[in-house]
Amino acid sequence: MKRNLIVAAAVLVAIALASFFAETFAAKLIVMLVMAAAAVVALLLQKRQNKKALESQAAYFNLKTNLIKTSLDPHFLFNAINSVSYSIHKDDTNTASENLGTLSKLMRTSLENIGNFGHELSTEVSFIKNYLALEKFRFKEQFDFTFKMMPYVNDMAKVPSFSIFCLIENALKKGVLSRQEPGHIALTIDEDKNNNTLVVTVADDGLFRNPKTDADQPHNVKVLNELIARLNAINDQKIAISYSAKDRVDGEPRGCVAEMRIPLDFSYLLKPSVD
Helix, strand or coil, rough: CCHHHHHHHHHHHHHHHHHHHHCCCHHHHHHHHHHHHHHHHHHHHHHHHHHHHHHHHHHHHHHHHHHHHHHHHHHHHHHHHHHHHHHHHCCHHHHHHHHHHHHHHHHHHHHCCCCCCCEEEHHHHHHHHHHHHHHHHHHHHHHEEEEEECCCCCCEEEEEEEEHHHCCCCHHHHHHHHCCEEEEEEEEEECCCCCCEEEEEEECCCCCCCCCCCCCCCCCHHHHHHHHHHHHCCCCCCCCEEEEEEEEEEEEEECCEEEEEEEECCCCCCCCEEE
């Protein structure tokens, strides 16, 4: 916007000088009309740039809001509170206290990370474990979960906020719980030292799906895609997510493996546009 204003100002000054030295009335009139047109163009350019800046700022704050909704989904909170209420009703105060403590940790993590587009891997993993503990109490034997992080992985490394959680939630709700049989979710975190990249794999044996091409994308996947796109736009290295079938049964794909590769040298300093 500033560049456009400077160019427009320079044009107006040049035209004004030309008008001053013009000899005939007709020449001065033409120059004045050109000046008026240039001023209108400058104003339109400024308005257009202002609109783009406002749209960019709106998208920025909308992404923040969606991240909060993703980590504190109202439907999930309602069910978690119901689980605590159920335990109290059954006089199982130990379970109620444990679930309430888990829920409070989950909510604290979410609230502490408001406005952060990246946080430590340990924070992400802790959030996922608390989430799955509450869902496990609710769904009992309908799923189980395993977690493996290689010992050389630095748990202080930064990852996109709630990005792995989105993959886990999608594996649970759209994969495992969509089947009649009990299912399994496996989270593996490794490091590709040759490319200085964190490699996160979420595998499940539920229904096959490809969130990149499915017409009906879950809300959390849309938020994740937007977050990754905006972060990639400010970095030379890129975060990449791929999806594939875990295996095949009678020739049909079954289960899903989501792999996210996160550069360790990566910036998470998204800012609203002010240009």
